[in-house]
Amino acid sequence: MTLYEKEQRNQLGHDWEDRFTFDILLDITGEKALPEDAWRFRGDCSFISPDYNTSIDIHYTDENRQKIMWRKPLINMLIDNAEKHGVKLCFEKTVNYPLTDGKKISGVIVDSQEIYCDLVIDALGAFSALRTNLPDSFCIEKSPERGDVFYAYRAYFDRNDYSGETGIPFEVYLCHSGEQGLSWCCTNDESVDILIGRIDPLEDDLIDFHIKKFRQSHPWTGNSVLHGGHRGIIPVRRPLAIMTAEGYAAVGDSAFMTTPMNGMGIDLSLLAGKLLAETVIKNESASAQVLWQYNRDYHLLYGAQTAKNESLKNSLLNLPPEGVSFLFSQRVVQASDLAGAGRNMNIGTLLGKFRRGMKNPGYFFKVLGGIINGAKLSKAFADAPEVYDEASVRNWQKKVQKQVLKVTRAK
Ligand SMILES: Cc1cc2nc3c(=O)[nH]c(=O)nc-3n(C[C@H](O)[C@H](O)[C@H](O)COP(=O)(O)OP(=O)(O)OC[C@H]3O[C@@H](n4cnc5c(N)ncnc54)[C@H](O)[C@@H]3O)c2cc1C
Numbered sequence: 001m002t003l004y005e006k007e008q009r010n011q012l013g014h015d016w017e018d019r020f021t022f023d024i025l026l027d028i029t030g031e032k033a034l035p036e037d038a039w040r041f042r043g044d045c046s047f048i049s050p051d052y053n054t055s056i057d058i059h060y061t062d063e064n065r066q067k068i069m070w071r072k073p074l075i076n077m078l079i080d081n082a083e084k085h086g087v088k089l090c091f092e093k094t095v096n097y098p099l100t101d102g103k104k105i106s107g108v109i110v111d112s113q114e115i116y117c118d119l120v121i122d123a124l125g126a127f128s129a130l131r132t133n134l135p136d137s138f139c140i141e142k143s144p145e146r147g148d149v150f151y152a153y154r155a156y157f158d159r160n161d162y163s164g165e166t167g168i169p170f171e172v173y174l175c176h177s178g179e180q181g182l183s184w185c186c187t188n189d190e191s192v193d194i195l196i197g198r199i200d201p202l203e204d205d206l207i208d209f210h211i212k213k214f215r216q217s218h219p220w221t222g223n224s225v226l227h228g229g230h231r232g233i234i235p236v237r238r239p240l241a242i243m244t245a246e247g248y249a250a251v252g253d254s255a256f257m258t259t260p261m262n263g264m265g266i267d268l269s270l271l272a273g274k275l276l277a278e279t280v281i282k283n284e285s286a287s288a289q290v291l292w293q294y295n296r297d298y299h300l301l302y303g304a305q306t307a308k309n310e311s312l313k314n315s316l317l318n319l320p321p322e323g324v325s326f327l328f329s330q331r332v333v334q335a336s337d338l339a340g341a342g343r344n345m346n347i348g349t350l351l352g353k354f355r356r357g358m359k360n361p362g363y364f365f366k367v368l369g370g371i372i373n374g375a376k377l378s379k380a381f382a383d384a385p386e387v388y389d390e391a392s393v394r395n396w397q398k399k400v401q402k403q404v405l406k407v408t409r410a411k
Pocket of ligand 1: 096124125126
């Protein structure tokens with residue numbers, strides 16, 4: 001197996017920390033422990049409404065406190081593991097196009113050189129040059145639509161004197177400043193981690209404006225960038241319905257494998273990689289039929305569940321800021337909805353939400369519609385045909401697409 005990566009090895013991985021399930025990484029790499037100093041616990045978290053009047057605070061216990069790890073040691077563990085298992089690593093090599101006769105993928109063009117192989121695993125990220133250049137006949141979605149990805153900027157600034165401050169250290173601002181997206185400001189021991197994420201590309205002026213505003217409200221934020229200070233793209237949508245074809249399989253961000261509400265993609269990417277490897281090894285084939293098993297299993301295990309979360313997220317993006325503030329103040333949207341995929345769903349909780357939400361039926365029914373729509377979308381994903389045949393897979397894809405709730409509110 002050969003891996004082509006456009007960057008140099010030492011440039012790989014963002015210069016910031018991620019939250020994910022450490023046990024999944026340890027299981028996949030076979031390591032017993034993470035490198036020293038590579039990770040830490042994150043502080044308590046507070047979700048803040050667009051009008052700044054309501055906050056939903058999450059106080060973690062020792063058992064459930066979020067853990068975060070620097071991206072570079074994470075990438076190093078994965079690269080070392082790949083190398084240990086015989087993967088040939090080629091850095092500073094750009095994958096340009098898939099090689100195809102319109103029916104199957106037989107290789108890739110890397111820096112103008114044709115390379116033939118049995119299986120192309122597309123892990124080139126949200127705007128993959130492979131996926132966007134697949135033949136239309138494959139029916140694999142090529143480009144994300146507005147609302148499908150977050151354009152993010154993230155920087156860790158030095159931290160000045162913080163003594164006397166008693167607030168929750170990790171603040172997440174939804175529909176921040178009335179804009180479609182979120183921002184966060186997380187005060188750490190030595191730094192202040194600021195993230196600005198929007199569904200439209202970020203202009204430099206907008207980033208500067210928000211950093212200045214955060215400095216005013218969090219005056220302990222310094223001027224020197226200690227880590228990050230650059231942009232990234234985060235898929236925040238359902239996964240690709242069809243992510244495989246004869247000789248081709250997408251994994252990770254290339255197949256939009258994140259949780260739409262929070263953009264977490266590391267767990268899902270690692271799990272999908274493992275699933276794909278097991279499927280191909282077991283069947284000793286990369287035929288459309290075999291790869292479809294991976295495609296379907298991914299949806300049954302993870303895709304249907306995460307897709308549910310997209311409709312709620314998009315219904316919130318379609319509301320005006322005052323609508324989101326209303327839902328916050330009335331606890332129609334709660335921390336559990338924001339952190340996961342609508343887990344707080346017992347009847348008592350739902351009745352309470354209904355009673356409070358009906359104080360403004362317009363906003364309430366919009367978000368309720370999002371939750372109901374999410375359940376339908378999830379069910380459609382879980383109905384993926386058991387066995388691959390072109391016609392039934394495409395019909396199923398149409399049924400999935402019918403349930404998608406799009407972002408319609410303009411900027
Ligand atoms: C600001 C930010 C914060 C995030 N926080 C979290 C978090 O806390 N937890 C979490 O789980 N997820 C988080 N994510 C999402 C997470 O980064 C992704 O889901 C994950 O990295 C997906 O991995 P991937 O390998 O599929 O894609 P990527 O990490 O995008 O890797 C794609 C690789 O392909 C290379 N490449 C691209 N095009 C080419 C080409 N043409 N030829 C050769 N190589 C190419 C790129 O250089 C890159 O190395 C965050 C993302 C961002 C931007």
